[in-house]
Amino acid sequence: MxxxxxxxxxxxxxxxxxxxxxxxxxxxxxxxxxxxxxxxxxxxxxxxxxxxxxxxxxxxxxxxxxxxxxxxxxxxxxxxxxxxxxxxxxxxxxxxxxxxxxxxxxxxxxxxxxxxxxxxxxxxxxxxxxxxxxxxxLPDSVDDQTGALVEPGGNAWRAATAAGAGPGSRVLVWGPGTIGLLTAAFARAAGAEVHVLGLDRRNQDLALKLGVENFWTRDEPPGVTFDAIVDCTDDPGTPPAALELVRPAGRVVHIGLAGTPSLIDTRELVLKDVTAIGILGGSPGLAPAIEHYAEGRVxxxxxxxxxxxxxxxxxxxxxxxxxxxxxxxxxxxxx
The missing domain is CATH 3.90.180.10 (Medium-chain alcohol dehydrogenases, catalytic domain)
Structure with missing residues (x-):
């Protein structure tokens, strides 16, 4: 073959x-x-x-x-x-x-x-x-193309779930690549108010098509804090910046990997009582991703x-x- x-x-x-x-x-x-x-x-x-x-x-x-x-x-x-x-x-x-x-x-x-x-x-x-x-x-309602998006979807579902996305929560997804946009879509499906932050507005229309209306850029950052932030970037500067934007007792979820170490001030992590979560692999999220796709929620x-x-x-x-x-x-x- x-x-x-x-x-x-x-x-x-x-x-x-x-x-x-x-x-x-x-x-x-x-x-x-x-x-x-x-x-x-x-x-x-x-x-x-x-x-x-x-x-x-x-x-x-x-x-x-x-x-x-x-x-x-x-x-x-x-x-x-x-x-x-x-x-x-x-x-x-x-x-x-x-x-x-x-x-x-x-x-x-x-x-x-x-x-x-x-x-x-x-x-x-x-x-x-x-x-x-x-x-x-795969159910009949999930075609081959969508099926091949289950694996990244499983990762994204885990990230959105780890962020505690749900009604009344405000979530920022940092990085509008495939994982970031899928995370935003799963967070929105859970009922959260979802914001996306990118380097520029290149993927804003994709975010809009997935139902995310709040799109920001590095030059035009959001002027609010968030209950949770999901880092879907490869930028080592994102984790410390996310720590500044998350509210006290909030969550920062890390699914992106940078090429060099990220440095954060753990004093800020402690004094704000922030929960930091790492995500590796979509295994626990595969079945929920299939379900969301089959039902048209994502x-x-x-x-x-x-x-x-x-x-x-x-x-x-x-x-x-x-x-x-x-x-x-x-x-x-x-x-």
Whole structure:
């Protein structure tokens, strides 16, 4: 089958690889859509921290935001999965450690991350092999494109939930990329008054289409404080700035990752009695994201700028193909 293979920094191409065979407890999925995200770009450029930590190495096959149809099942897997439209969790814990047993497999020390960590081949290919336990069925009301937005949606749902978004709360989402805009949409669906802050107004129309009316820029900042702030940026200056804008007894949620350490004054954190929360992985949010999409409470398809074939993936990763207006490029390996 055809798959995208990273051979080194900025060295990527489509190659012929062996068709995966499901082992015990595993399935093989025919991939219909894959989203390209910032993590894939870091893997492509070689800037991903996992390389330096020895947790990832070239050659590597990326792709973790996917949807598709189960085409083969391994021993111990119910045949009822055959033909099912599904998405899969990126974080594959060992299943036996205390973290996995308490529902925190996404921070299991021995975890694989599909297409990212530990050498588990990703979904930028015609087929992907995953454990059956990682699967979530897609209802008919969630198409392939929207299905491939479940993984980022799971992260965003977790961020909005950690922010305590709900009726009577005022939430600022800092950074209007895919995760930021989805976080804003989930927070709005929960009943919060939602504000978005960006470097400029480039994605303001996308925020408006998702129902967010309060959009600010660095040059035109909001003149109010917030019950919660969600940092969806890669700017190390955002955490200390967020601490200034959050009200006493509020929350600051960190889901963005900066390339250098962020410095905050913990005295301000303590004296304002602020709760700081970190979010890694969308695992607990996948089912709620599917539910929101299926019921139309969040409609993420407008974020997809274009869908192209596997042969264009290297161009997308290199920034040489931007497509239309949106925050996400999708790959259809069947094209």
């Amino acid at each position: 055809r798959a995208l293979v990273l051979r080194g920094p900025r060295a990527a191409g489509v190659e012929e690889v062996e068709v995966p065979v499901p082992g015990a407890g595993q399935v093989v999925v025919d991939v219909h859509r894959v989203g390209v995200c910032g993590t894939d770009v870091e893997l492509f450029t070689g800037k991903m921290a996992y390389y330096a930590q020895g947790k990832a190495a070239y050659p590597l096959r990326p792709g973790h935001e996917w949807s598709g149809v189960v085409s083969a099942v391994g021993p111990g897997v119910q045949e009822g999965w055959l033909g099912a439209r599904v998405i899969g969790d990126t974080m594959l814990g060992c299943g036996d450690c205390p973290r996995c047993r308490t529902g925190h497999r996404y921070v299991c020390a021995a975890r694989y991350e599909v297409g990212i960590l530990g050498g588990w081949p990703g979904a930028l290919a015609e087929k992907v092999r995953v454990p059956a336990t990682s699967l979530h069925r 409609t993420p398809a407008i974020l997809v700028a274009d869908t192209v074939g596997l042969d264009r993936t290297a161009d997308v990763l290199a920034g040489a193909y931007e497509g239309g207006h949106g925050t996400k490029i999708h790959i259809d390996p069947r094209l």
